[in-house]
Amino acid sequence: MLLILHAAVTWALVGLILTIQLVHYPLFARVGLSSWPTYEREHQTRITFLVGPLMLAELLSAAWLALRVPPALPSWSLGLGLALTLAIWMSTGLFQSPLHGRLSVAFDARLHRQLVVGNWIRTLAWLLRGGLCVWWLALSLK
Structure with a gap:
């Protein structure tokens, strides 16, 4: 049951990161300079409320699964x-969050580009995690 919950949370985060990376972040440049600081602060508040519990649930369930490996799954995976x-947590804490903090003062095209390009690390990591979860579910159904 934990594996199913873990996969569901991971895939919710895959959908969220793809939406952020392909839709939301690129549109930051179109907000407008006068509205930007309020928009960015609001973005940070709203996204944290959504992504925070999901990321915490994913981390805790990933740790639990790694410590108590289900019999059908390779422990290395x-x-x-x-x-x-x-x-993902390190990228969020060391790169994405500080960039959002710097962008909350005023929009800066260079910082925005760093945010978009750097976020590919998290996007690819979550896509890989999503693939692992599908594989784990397939192995556990054999």
Whole structure:
């Protein structure tokens, strides 16, 4: 049951990161300079409310699965899944969040580009995690 919950949370985050990366972040440049600081602060508040609990649930369930490996799954793959989760958290804490903090003062095209380009790390990591979850579910159904 934990594996199903974990996969559901991961795929919710895959959908969210794809929406952010392909739709939301590119549109930041069209907000307008006068509206930007309020928009960015509101974005940070709203996205944290949505993504925070999901990321925490994913981290905790990834750690639990890595520590208590289900019999049908290769332990190395759960370690990889946890490592990808930690990479996402590190990218968020060390790069994405600080860039959002700097952008909350005023829009800066260079910082915006860094945000979009750097976010591909999280996007690709979540896509890999989503693929792992599908594979794990397939293995567990055999």
